[in-house]
Amino acid sequence: MNIRTTLVIICFLAISFCESQTIIPIETKDFSMVFKTDAQNRLWNVYFGKKLKNQSDYAEVDKQYYFPDANAGISNSAYTPSGTWNLSEPALMVKHHDGNRSTELLFHDVSKEELDGISVTKIKLLDPVYNLKVVLNYKVWHDLNVVEQWAEIVNNEKGKIELGKYASANLFFTNKDFYLTHFQGEYLREMMPTEEKLTQGIKTVESKLGTRAMLLGTPNFIVSFENPAQEDSGLVMVGQLAWSGNFKIEFDIDSNKNLRVIAGINPYESSYGLQKGERFKTPSLIYSISKSGTGLASRQLHSWAKSHRVLNGNGDRLTLLNNWEATYFDFNENKLSELIKNTKNIGLDLFLLDDGWFGNKYPRNNDDAGLGDWQENKKKLPSGLGYLVKEAEKNDVKFGIWIEPEMVNPESELFKNHPDWVIKQPERSIKLYRNQMVLDLTNPDVQDFVFGVVDDIFTKNPKVAFVKWDCNAVIYNAYSSYLEDKGISQTHIYVDYVQGLYRVLERIRKKYPDVPMMLCSGGGGRADYEFLKYFTEFWPSDNTDPIERIFLQWNYSYFFPAITMDCHVTNWGKQPIKYKVDVASMGKLGFDVDVDHLSKEELEFSKRAIKNYNGFKNLVLHGTQYRLASPYQNPFASVMYVNENKSQAVMFSFLSSNRFIERITKRPIKLKGLNSDKKYSVREINLFQEGEGSLVNPVVYSGDFLMNVGINPEISVKRTSVVLLVDEVK
Template sequence: MNRKDAARSWTLRGARTEYTVAVPEHGRWLELVAWGPHGVSDGPSPVSYDGPTPFLTSGDSAPIEYGTDAARPFAGPDLVVETATGDRRVSWDFQEADGDEQRLAVTFADPVTGLRTVVHYEIPADTDVVRRWVELTNTGDAVLRLVRAGSAGFCVPTPHGARVSYQWGQWAQEFQLDHVDLGHGGFTVGSSQGVPGHLYVPWLAIRDQAEPVGPTWGMALAWTGSWEITAERDTGGLTRVRVGRHLPDGPLDLPAGASLTLPVAAGAYSPDGLDGLARVWHQYQRQLAGERLGPRPVLYNSWEATYFSVDAENQLALARIAAELGVETFVVDDGWFVGRPDDHGGLGDWTPDPAKFPAGFDAFIAEVRALGLNFGLWVEPECVSPRSKLYSEHPDWVYAIEGRPITPIRNQYLLDLGRPEVAEFVHSTVDGLLRQHDISYLKWDFNRPRTEPGRGAASQLPDAGRVDLDGAHVANLHRIYENLRRDHPHVVIEACAGGGARTDLAMAARSDVFWPSDNTGPLDRLAIQYGFLHANAPHLLSSWVTDAPGLFDPRPRSLAFRFVLAMAGVLGIGADIRHWSPQERAEAATWIARYKEIREIIMHGTVHLIGGPDQSRCAVQYTAPDAATVVVLAWHTGRLDGAGLLPFRPVRLPLHGLDPAARYRHGQHHYSGSHLQAVGLPVHWTTTHDAELVVLHRV
């Protein structure tokens, strides 16, 4: 880069990485110079291109950071704007930039439409994540229509082909990690459900095919509505990833004088493959948690024990046993409120059922508290049952199309949270429960996507205009979460959506823990958690020990396996512990005590994923921040190769990040750091021993 170009070039610096962008001399866009380890921009750009582009424009091949269809008419724009006359191809010119090594704002303006665009960057201190978002302002005198409203384009050099890693799933099978090799063309994942959804995770990773465990770039979106991520590799070896909102209800209107801030897209870099990239995301999400990154309580949830048959007697019977085991929080799940004997009614009428709690709900909570337990409650405040009192009084509060039937899912409708009066009802309902009752844990569920893209008769009013239903719902959801956290800082909030359908970076900043799946079968859950930890930190992983078999792999596993598995994040129990034997209860109490000894390391430690659920070795390593303690959770996933009747050797788990010259102790066993990294920690599986918790102390 020559001296003249350097005047319009900026480098943002993270803990170990840097991100350099520049405005070319023509001033029509901002483009990437280099993204990688410190010093990567000191040399020719690995992504620049100024050669011929036959049948294309120069912008179609340039590493543009954010471009309209005027800059990228054929290769895929980030933003498409349409005027009142139907014209497109909005273009702009560079105006100014302001920033430092942590933040940058670059402004462009279009003199024809009056569109002012500010492209923002931020790298939070001590992280290697670059946050990007765009602020659009219509300074003209006519409405502008946003046909596409992406947040960012990320450019990655993939000269030998791109390996794209993503996570697919369905209900009860979320976070399945998979990969596709992209020679040329595109690959797209997303959701049109008004939530991130079960089908895909708003997360993607890109590597060059020649270096599968080398430099890796990741992208994610902080948006709790519909979304889309597209990776496209061009003929010149550049893979460009577009990240942003999906607009299932059609274009967005930007009236004259109005502004719109698009969701934050986050980019991450690691030189150490997917495993290293996971640690980058973990560090970032721990910063999002801030002062709320304390030890999560060991909880018991009553759902799988009683389902909708909730009453004070059976709940207290469970709570007494849970307290004896060492549980810290008791959560009553669905079925506690009026009109809820099953999933056909009750939602919206959030009053404790006096028939189920004859002495009063507060008296019941007091009995739970007297056992030394905190109390938690399940709610699903965005949904309403057709048979509820709320729906009979406010049928206009649900998403609907005038003259069309409403689509029920799980026998319920969805409230239009974008309406101010609905948002006020939802907030006041949950806030009221937290103020009226002694609640310290809140499980917020969401069991159906949005199907009707309208507001019924109200949407037919002449002055109603085009409403951003998705955006309004998400904005009010986020605002309610923020207000609840502000007003009830002691309450732990768990985000659930029929399992893992609402996990994104925006929710990671507003909730304390995620429920990743309704599937608690041990081997199924192992695969779910393996994928989850690639995109999310352990403090967000709620995991229960239950009696459930797997839906996709029903092979039985021991109680030890289930406990060690649930210890990989935030430990919970969901089994019907009334039927556990005295021996099982004693074993459970031992595991819970052991978890309490290591959970600070689980929450704060450096994570290494070893092997995987489809391999003979499968483990997660957590290294304490001071490197003095290493926790290893390991699981037997396959056959036993003769179960001791034929020659075999123990499985070896290669550990990472240790001091080769140091010695580490586990009980009577001593190992050098060199041995543990080069040869591995031995684990010996038998027909009765299928999981292991190893705590290594540096001598």
């Protein structure tokens, strides 16, 4: 296959129409965002919308609007500074080397690189008084309508400066009405959506938790223009701030009813000093733009994530059996050996040993001791992890391990030996979260320790094939003795913690580039596209009730492809095992049950279902997802996945309401993403009893029929989950 490669590097790249005017378009396949300078060389955001055929027309856009802002100073600045004539919410606040807190930014130049449909535009802004440089970066995946943007702030002044606020993005939209969908929650109720029409003032979505930062509110959002968000129609932006610590996203409706979006690291207790010559790179704001609703926006973002961001995003994923709900902390080598045999017997790829395998002086028999002491518990595992790895190998399955290396229990040798390694206020009593404290990852010695936890496991047991990386504590009493000793402001702690963690992960990936790792954080406390550079997947929630998971997985799917979501069959919920397996098959399938406690019929069904999953998982993990019927609008839910050449699809449908209705799906559900000119056979799989379903015998329909009339999966209280396999008939 020939790949056309182009590389363009142009300084002062712009369309210039007069000496005092520069036009800078940031364009995807369908959309453009346009910046324009004024007579004073300030840079303004003058357009967001459908890409115009002639770039010369962008010069006339701002002349069609009348938005006086003398009372606010600056509304549509490309990157709003503070302290001068601006009275709007700023993107940048700086205390200069001489103590002055005013900043002005003027356009200096722009450059652009293009390679294989990806472009990076860099816009350089300078303060005319102080030697401060800001570079606005826009990376565009042209055909996917996906943009990643960030800012770089460079201190070339005579001395140290202090950043009070340093946003990643400062967007501006002139559409008439704006609707925001944001996702709040709590433990076991993550990713709960709220849609609201934005009114004048600032709506803020933020986190101050330090770690597991998205537990209560997430950095994911949907902005719908003109009308509430729809799945298949309307202009929408689906976005995320890719940062694993405290974040702040402000949605500001100004006095002219325009929308400003300012997104970045939360400035709360996080002013950041830069020495002369130092540079600060903000995290990225990533967003997908669609004129055909949230469905297309999600699919664009999924394609981008799998090909350009998620670790091994186009690779395979291992099905697994986790021992947690089968044993909790109470296990020994014999019990684990039986579970490893069960892993093979049921047809799964990997056995995952969860919490409780470590600690001797302070044994890990519950969650209040041992965390931080990463040596095998000699009473539970007298032969060590190596014995279990060999047992897995003997049974032709792989072995994985749970760790929580960022945290420590007070009852641990680690804490007794290194109390200075823990984040805690020296003059305050210790505050625990789940009997834990957070290790100080601003400290390079702690970074070495955390890296060493992983490195030691792989050095001693190189055939370990999976890591579940947990994080269950938030940061209380934020204080670093390391920063204090180095004379660094305590306001660096929230930022430097995250950057320290990234450095550890970079070291791990440099030495162990291919080992799959799961992000876990007491559930959905961590899931972002900066972390997913290093992890193959994440754990959406400790809530594994399958009905709740239908809603959770639906909401996560706006932002994340199915290949990133770990979905386990557990003891939660009163639904039959068929229902549980069907729900979990919409992502990366895992089991967290004691296989010995399954009935004969349940075991046989599970074996068939796992075999079926292995047959269609490529559709789920790598296909294109279409949300067909929302559980928020119906007593049922339906989702399908289609392969690239539209020759095969799998459709999942579920009863999602507990209300008694004898026949739930009274009308057919229209399928999406097929070829209208093709013929398809439709048959039901994952039957609890072979031969019992109404669509056991394949029925042939045209793609046109399936997408315009649809098919009724016949969901009812007696038939609560249905999986249909759709195959092209040639």
